[in-house]
Amino acid sequence: MCRIAGIIDRNRTALEIQTDLSAMCNSMKHGGPDDEGFYIGEELGLGHRRLSIIDLSTAGHQPMFYGNQNLVISYNGEIFNYKELKTELLSLGLTFETATDTEVILAAYQAFGIQSFAKLQGMFAFALHDQMRKQTFLVRDCSGIKPLYYYAAYEKLVFASEVKAFKQTTYLFEENPNWKVCMLAFGHLPEPYTTLDEVNSLKKGYFLQWNHSDSTYQIKPYAVPSPKARVNNETQARENIKQSLTQAVKKHLISDAPIGAFLSGGIDSSLITLLAQQHLDEEAKQQKLNTLSIHFDVPSMSEKPYQDLIQAQAGTNHSEYLVTQKVFNTYLSDTLSAMDQPSTDGINSWFICHFAKQKGLKAVLSGIGADEIFGGYPSFKRMAWVKKLRKTPSFILKFGERFKKSALKRAYYLSYQNTVGDYLFLRGVFSPAEIAKILNLSLVAVDEVLRSLEIGHLPTNQAPALQASWLESNLYMQNQLLKDTDYMSMQHGVEVRVPFLDANLLEEIAAIQQQIKYQKDKPKRLLIDSFKDILPEKIWNRPKMGFTFPFQKWLIHNEYFWTAVNEIENPAVKQHLQHFKKGKLHWSKAMVIHQVFNGFKV
Template sequence: MCRIAGIIAKNKSSVQLENDVKAMCNVMKHGGPDDEGFYSNDSRTLHFGHRRLSIIDLSQNGHQPMFYDEGNLVITFNGEIYNYQELKDELTSLNFKFRTKSDTEVILAAYQAWGITSFEKLSGMFAFALYDKRKELNYLVRDKSGIKPLYYSTTIENLVFASEVKAFKSTSYSYEENPNWKVYFLAFGHLPEPVTTLKNVYALPKGSYLKYDLQTNIFEIKTLNYKKTSHKTTSSKEAVEKIRELVQKSIKNHLISDAPIGVFLSGGIDSSIISLVAAKHQDISLNTLSINFDDEKFSEKQYQDLITAKVKGNHSEYTINQELFEQHFPIALQAMDQPTTDGINSWFINYFAKENGLKAVLSGIGADELFGGYPSSKRMKFVNALSTLPKFLLKSGKYFNSSALKRSYYLSYKNGLGKYLFLRGLFAPQEIAQLLNLSINQVNEILNSIKVNIPNYLKDEEQAAWLETNLYMQNQLLKDTDFMSMQHGVEVRLPFLDEELIAAVTLIQNKIKYKGVRSKSLLIDAFKDLLPEKIWNRNKMGFTFPFQNWLKHNQFFLSGVSASNNPYIEKATKDFKNDKMHWAKMMAIYQVTNAK
């Protein structure tokens, strides 16, 4: 796990390019505190930079940028390849040689053996740049689930890339603010890919690669092709057995590490399964980490205790109170690479992971999306029915005080974007217009530039899962988890996003996958012999802080919005103090009014 950066340009001096790449890496030093490295090609038009967080092969052999094929292949790589040992064995049988124990070298050897098809063989979370010196081609590649970030910017004669958007601002290039980012942010509560706060800086689509020809300066982005199986699972017994087998296999693979590793244990179904399964596969005692609050309404300690009683290992738990929160809250806000209404909780738990000496941790992100753990899974049928109403009726929601009725305006878009924003949107179009002094037509036009094309063949629950995966998880959970964990030099691994597991779940019939009233019944059934009943037989409780109470008494936070002359913001602040506005909305207003 690392941070990467690079520039290809013919219109700047080698010295300037070198300084720019070093500046980018310095900005991202938190994500790679263990080592740094740089590379430039013979013509000095291509420069790679790397900040390393050592997880596998902790020796200097793992130093990057890394070379292969007598220096003709160069890579700067961020992530983990969980099937690297299998690929290495296959490549060894083909007479390829290795000098390191790292997964990085396997990527290079695989490319030499199979070319761009090697990208499709990689199983894991990754974002890397690979330079083929002989062909004068550079590739930017991102994993299928988009777990690891990779941003790029191109003009006529250059390509700039980095793991964080902040890094682009540290170069000698001039990047203007994206004039529309505040509209997207107030609607979504995050920035939907490929959008960033900077004009002409984009997120590389997940499961794709960008090929840049250094001779012609022409680039193209292509989607990676993945093998698909046609076997549909129609038996509940087969489904349970398959899920159990693949989840256990994935967790075991995600435990590969030469550095201290652990599990985030919230006390919910997903983290409990990971902890219990991981404990079986760890050669030494398992490290688990939990956070609690002095406000019992937000504490899950009783459930965490049920799991730690069954796991022989080292458990660490920390209690966060308002005083501790206020001490670190400003630092956590500054840690955001892109605006988000979430992520503060991730900053804190990774802060304690680092304090506890952990370099890598496993998280349960992805299980809710796979197994229908969100309310949207049950609500999608109603949403689809509601969206058939005439546009004028749906638009009339803007005249009501209820947030849900206001958001019904989004359904007048008559597309997947509108359905998602009705389910999870933060502010309605009329509210965004008031916040930013725009017309509602301007807001609608900007938002509808984001294309959300739900596949036509998906049923109601599958549509909800598709939206949660491709919008909420992709743009909020994964992004927040990455930059907040890397602020502390901690790697977060996500076993529920294993490609083989995702493919298997996709091929399970809906009546089996989403059976019963209880959410995630299939996952529960697969591990009922391991999970205590009190863990799965309770209401879902998300991992959140007592923000509503803490923030309305936080002077640092309140002072950030009090200076506004906007009547809507003044009213929103008053409503927030009186518990008539949700903290997430106020968090969004704070970031929009304090944007630099």
Template sequence: MCRIAGIFDPSLKNLQEQVVAMRDAMHRGGPDDAGLFVHSSLPLALGHRRLSLIDLSEAGHQPMIDAELTIVFNGEIYNYLELRSTLQHYGHTFKTESDTEVILKAYRQWGVEAFEYFNGMFALALLDEKKQQLVLARDHAGIKPLYYYIDQHCLYFASEIRAFAKAEKVFEENEKWRSAFLTFGHLPEPITTLKHVIPLAKGTALVIDLPSLKKKVHRFFKWSFTGQLKNEDEALQLMRETLEQAVERHLIADAPIGLFLSGGIDSSLLTLIASHTRKDNLHTLSIVFNEKAFSEEKYQQLIIDKTGAKHQSFLVTKDIFNTQLEDAMLAMDQPTLDGINTYFISMYAKAYGLKAVLSGLGADELFGGYPSFQQQKKMKYVQRMPAALLRGMQRFPDHRIRKLSYAGMQNTAAEYLSYRGIFTPVSVASLLDTTEKEVEHDLIALSEYYPVSTLTNGNRVSWLETNFYMQNQLLKDSDFMSMWHGLEIRVPYLDKEVMLMAGAIDASIKFKTVPPKYVLVKSFEHELPEAIWKRKKQGFTFPFEGWLKENEFIKPSNNDEEQLYKKFQQKKLSWGRYWCALLMNRFERDH
């Protein structure tokens, strides 16, 4: 797991210095090693920071060069051993034990089609000198980030937005980011805080000709819902086998690895499965609180007792939280309403001596774990109401009713926001120097990036939650918060084979409600304690609302914040929306 950066810019006199500055702005995500490649004739430089997990030797150093191919790579290819064996049959020989070299040989064998064979999480740049091309690629689920800027004259790319601030080139602020953040509580792709700096779409390779910078897109993965598995017993057996194999793949490492154990269905299942192969070396960790309403210790203990895991609980108190809050805000590469919880669990995983951890992220989106899967049944009736009536709901005092106004806008972004929206267009316009019409226009434009097509019912909600909430909030938060601590988070539920299996199971089986996350629980019903799945769902949340109310961080620093603070104190503004508006101002100030 690493951080990468690159520049192609004929106007630069100090190319090497610039790419090193971008690279080292992300040093927290690659503390073990640093590498640099500067082309002898092209105005091209590539930078790499390394977090060593597979092949810890110097042989895994990047940029890695194989004749006319040069690569900088961030991520893990979990099926690299199988691919290595296949490539050896084709006559390829290997000098290292790394998955990076497998990517180079696979590209040499299959070109850009090679990405179709990878099961992993990755963001990479690969220079093919023979073809005079630079290839940028991002994994099937967008687990790892890759941002880029390209015009007729230059190309810049990096793993984090913060790197662009270190370049000599001035990247303008994106005037749309505040509106998007207040609406979503995160920045939905392709929006970032910088104008024309965008994320590479997941499951995509961007092939760029050098030096012309003409580009073409190669889409190598598209998640689909086939529903072809209609026999329940067969579906459950295949799901069990697929998830077991995925967890085994995700445990591959030459450095210490463990699991986040919250006590919920998703992390408990991963721990149970991991215990099959790591009986004597299973490390788990969790966060606990003195505030009992937020503690899940008794459920965690059920799994610890069952697996014999070497477990460590870390207590987060108000004082610890307040001490670390400033650093957590610095770790935030892009503004997000969430993510502070991931900061703390990552901090403690690092303190525990781990370099990688498995997380249950993705299971709720794929298997119906969120309230939205039940709400969509009622939402059908709401959507039948006259559009004018729905839009008028924006002016109701109750935010739950105001949020329903999104159902009258009839686009995918608004559809998602009818479940999870923070502020409505009327409220956003009042907070910013803009109009309600402009906010709505931005949502329509954004929806072109999210074509949900003809999906219905549970599969439609699954698509919305996966492509909006998971993609733009959970995965981004997990990446930059964990990498700030030099930690890799792995997500077995987003293994390519697991995602394909989830899409293949018929919705009538997949979205049964008893037990919750029916397919997962039924597939492992003889191992998963009943107390785990019968409990009320509890998200991974902190009691920081109460903590922050006594923290100087939330005190108003200008007149606009003063007005918001008064509304919050008068209970005219919920904590979540006050926190969102405050974060917007704090992010702008501190970044």
């Protein structure tokens, strides 16, 4: 797991490219503290910061070469099927000099060309330069777990793992004039947009092909999933899930560096922990899984009893950390400055990764993805209402702005009649009229920005539960959970792995009939039933608690937060903050205001 950067510009000298690349990589040193490397070729520079996890020797140094140095790569991620691919490539006569998964990517490209991208299973973003064909490829994994941002214009291509790295160059990247509108609406910036104008996120499952001969590029998907036969038998569905998740966890434990798992005490992290320790026991390694938990001195928000239950059952090497108001106050400014892009979330990820680093771990397993694919969110119930409300005339939906309740105000978004409107009705932070007042814009201007966002198209011909899963996976998880987890974990030089997004598991889940996969009023029932033999009832038969902190209380009493926002003169903002002080405004809205006005530096 690493950080990468690159520049292709025929109008720059090698020294100019090297200087900019060095500055970009230095700004991302936290994500690759173990090594640094550069390749400077004709009009091309690749940079790399390394976090050593597989093959810890210097053989893993990047950029890495292959094929008489005709191929060179700068790569961030993990390929979990690299051993199987290596066996296949060896049978085809390919040779290897290292034990890295990086070299497998190069050899696979040597053997199969761009078709090799679809063979890779894991979490990755890489730049691969083919000297013979005079082409460079930027490639991102199918679930968008690892980030890759790019700027392509005026015969140059600049790319990096973090948006902030672009500002370290001598190029002049302008601020995206619409980012604050998006932030106030979404609570994050939806892909492909960033805080910098024309700096975009490469779409997951796609590759960008740069042609050096004429400085042109194309962006194409590298894999179109083939539909499997439908599984309409619940017993078979449970068995498929059990086998696939068990294998996914096993693959995600591959590491030559210390690895562990987050244990929150919920269904997802508990399952990951139990399966990981079960694998270690079966391998007779006499090895205990490293687990870590956070709990609070606020009894109503502490999940410690559930964490203790799973730890006792699994017998892991466990560490727990108490986060208090004092600890939160000490580190809040650090967590906010660590954000690569503005977000209401991510603070919890910063803390758990901070403690993972203290524990000496370089990689940890997380339960991200289970709620999105197994129906763990309220949106899976509410989506049927969205489908009905879409048929309401727009002028009636716009009346929602006149109500005080946020849920009713958000009905306005459905008047957009598109994916943006559906998502913001379910998860929007501020309504369009509120955004207009906060930013001193017209309502028409706000509508124009939000209505025209290109964030993908919700399949309207699907059942409501499948639509909810699409929205949660492609928007909420993609733009907030995965993005926040990546930059907060890499801030500490820690890699977070997500077995629930394993390619084989996702394929098996996609093949299950919708009525079996999502059962009304029984969130994640299929996942629970698949593992009832190991998952204690006390874990799954209780109210759901998200992985969050006592933010509502702590932010109200946080001096750093109020120092940053007290000077804001905007009347609408002052009113919102007063409501927050009185407990009448959710903390997420207060945090969005903080990020928009003072907290995030573009």
